[in-house]
Amino acid sequence: MLAYALRRLLQFIPTIFVITLIMFLLLNVLPGDATLMAGGLRKEVDAKVMETMRRQFGLDKPLYQRYLLYVKDLVTGDLGVSFLRREKVNRLVGQRVWPTLKLAIMAMAIAVGVGIPLGFFSALRQGSLLDTASMVGAVSGVSIPQFWLGLLLMYFFSVVLRILPTTGYGGGDLKHLLLPAVTLGVGYMALLARTTRAAVVEVLTADYIRTAHAKGLSELRINRKHVLRNTMVLVLTTAGLQFGALMGQTVIVEKLFSWPGIGSLLVDSIFQRDIPVTQGCILVIIVVFLVVNLAVDLLYAAIDPRIEYK
Amino acid sequence: MSDFFKKLRRRPSLVIGGLLTSLVIGMAVFAPWLAPYDPVDFADLMVSEEPPSAQFWFGTDNYGRDIFSRVIYGSRISLAVGLLSQVINTFIGVILGLTAGYFGKWWDDLVMGVTNIMLTIPALIFALAIMALLGPGLLNVFIALGLTNWSYTCRITRSQVLSSRSLDYVTAARALGYGRARIMLTQILPNITGPILVIATLGVAYAILLEASLSFLGLGAQPPTPSWGAMLATAREQLFTAPWISIFPGLAIFITVMGLNLFGDGLRDILDPHLTRQGK
Numbered sequence: 237m238l239a240y241a242l243r244r245l246l247q248f249i250p251t252i253f254v255i256t257l258i259m260f261l262l263l264n265v266l267p268g269d270a271t272l273m274a275g276g277l278r279k280e281v282d283a284k285v286m287e288t289m290r291r292q293f294g295l296d297k298p299l300y301q302r303y304l305l306y307v308k309d310l311v312t313g314d315l316g317v318s319f320l321r322r323e324k325v326n327r328l329v330g331q332r333v334w335p336t337l338k339l340a341i342m343a344m345a346i347a348v349g350v351g352i353p354l355g356f357f358s359a360l361r362q363g364s365l366l367d368t369a370s371m372v373g374a375v376s377g378v379s380i381p382q383f384w385l386g387l388l389l390m391y392f393f394s395v396v397l398r399i400l401p402t403t404g405y406g407g408g409d410l411k412h413l414l415l416p417a418v419t420l421g422v423g424y425m426a427l428l429a430r431t432t433r434a435a436v437v438e439v440l441t442a443d444y445i446r447t448a449h450a451k452g453l454s455e456l457r458i459n460r461k462h463v464l465r466n467t468m469v470l471v472l473t474t475a476g477l478q479f480g481a482l483m484g485q486t487v488i489v490e491k492l493f494s495w496p497g498i499g500s501l502l503v504d505s506i507f508q509r510d511i512p513v514t515q516g517c518i519l520v521i522i523v524v525f526l527v528v529n530l531a532v533d534l535l536y537a538a539i540d541p542r543i544e545y546k
Numbered sequence: 547m548s549d550f551f552k553k554l555r556r557r558p559s560l561v562i563g564g565l566l567t568s569l570v571i572g573m574a575v576f577a578p579w580l581a582p583y584d585p586v587d588f589a590d591l592m593v594s595e596e597p598p599s600a601q602f603w604f605g606t607d608n609y610g611r612d613i614f615s616r617v618i619y620g621s622r623i624s625l626a627v628g629l630l631s632q633v634i635n636t637f638i639g640v641i642l643g644l645t646a647g648y649f650g651k652w653w654d655d656l657v658m659g660v661t662n663i664m665l666t667i668p669a670l671i672f673a674l675a676i677m678a679l680l681g682p683g684l685l686n687v688f689i690a691l692g693l694t695n696w697s698y699t700c701r702i703t704r705s706q707v708l709s710s711r712s713l714d715y716v717t718a719a720r721a722l723g724y725g726r727a728r729i730m731l732t733q734i735l736p737n738i739t740g741p742i743l744v745i746a747t748l749g750v751a752y753a754i755l756l757e758a759s760l761s762f763l764g765l766g767a768q769p770p771t772p773s774w775g776a777m778l779a780t781a782r783e784q785l786f787t788a789p790w791i792s793i794f795p796g797l798a799i800f801i802t803v804m805g806l807n808l809f810g811d812g813l814r815d816i817l818d819p820h821l822t823r824q825g826k
Contacts, residue, residue, distance in 0.1 A: 251663060251666065254659075255663060255666070255667065258663075259675060262678075263675065263679060265679065375559075375804060375808060375811075376800075379755075379800060380800050380803075381755055381796060381800060381803070383758075383759065383762045383775075384778060384795075384797075384799065387778065387792040388793075391789050391792060395786055395789065402785070480666065480667075480668045481668055481669070481670075484669065484671045485670065487670060487671070487674065491762075491763055492762075502671075502674065503674070503763055506674060507764070509678075514678050518674075521668070522666060522667060522668075525668065529666075
């Protein structure tokens, strides 16, 4: 198990390498001058200053050299220096990691806590009112644009009822966290409910469930020991894969709620053409996603003893 | 004929999804006749931020533009982005999947390697990276979304090719002396259109959501273009004074995306016999 985890961690290296290559090429094919210009320098800055700046940021070197330098820094954990703010990207991104993780984890907790039980009980009572209602809710949940849902929630809870703040971090307390987390979690919740229901429906027709019934086991015991456990592997796969989408969507939710996370930093850096920051944000988001997927893979073994990692 | 309707009644998601989608397509096609005002040029500051009324069904925005007309015209942008970007995605995915599955070897490894990496990058993040390169604008959204969402199509096409490569009809075609390209395009492709069509339908819904998201962030359609996402970009600031600005464009996105999702689910039930058997 430990060996497997280590090997998977090693596999991150080529993946991250390829991702940085694609990203670097995408973001750096524009000439460096244009980048600096848009990054806050005005056109009238004289050529000498420009030249110094280009050298300072290494933009006078050819693209492949710049990439090699970028990777060299990256290996030591250095994400570079922001064009605009002259600060270390590590610091800028570092300040934003915790708020984003907090938001994502809370959203996930809501999604898992509501979505999985909903899907589970819907499948046990197929065709019931609960089933129909939760499946209509699930289709709505995956179709609703998050920024709209967020606006509606904001209107209802902050403007009409005046019980929750509209936007902001507020030190990250629950009051400020609640609306963004629900907004972010609803789509994920809907998806989990649907996946769980489909998985349970499939498991219920399996032979071992019939055997369990034939043995005279109680309904409760069958559901808890046999159905739930066998379903969880299928559900976890979706949960892990979709966590990436959730990380992506934090961008929108953070922007809507003025949440000081990586997502809003990413969008700001794109507008400011602050490429080192853009690169840093994307890389951190992808690394978080990869780590979560690895964690999910390792969880399989804990849930399903048939799975063995060598 | 009555048999046809009976079958339809057993597939409510296909029917409801089809109706909602037709409604949106109708809106896009007949926009000039349906919209009472010009979506961009009619901007009367005397009637800015008017609540919904008989004159302005959905109210007006801060420039005094008619939200109803702008929502109607917005369907054109959403559908155009959704359809066009999905055509590009499907094209890329099918070509890569077909060739990877059929030729195998190093080409297969390369294509699947890239596909798997694409799957690890959240679509919105990848689209944002492309927008960072190209800069804000609706045309760039077409390009960004056309390049982000082909990995599923590629994977499914490849696996279908792999499973049908050794089937009798492909062997027969080969025995008849058909060339590789001909076998792929005239024999294998027609047999895998079902799953591809389902993914494409759901992909259109996803692309519409992504376009709305990018425009909401200010990276997509620029003002005064009546894009649903862009209309919501400033809605937060007017939440206290004119909440109706937030409601209708979002509702339009919601209905469109839900319609396409339901339609895609319905299609899947019909086209995928494996799933139908497990259904009720």
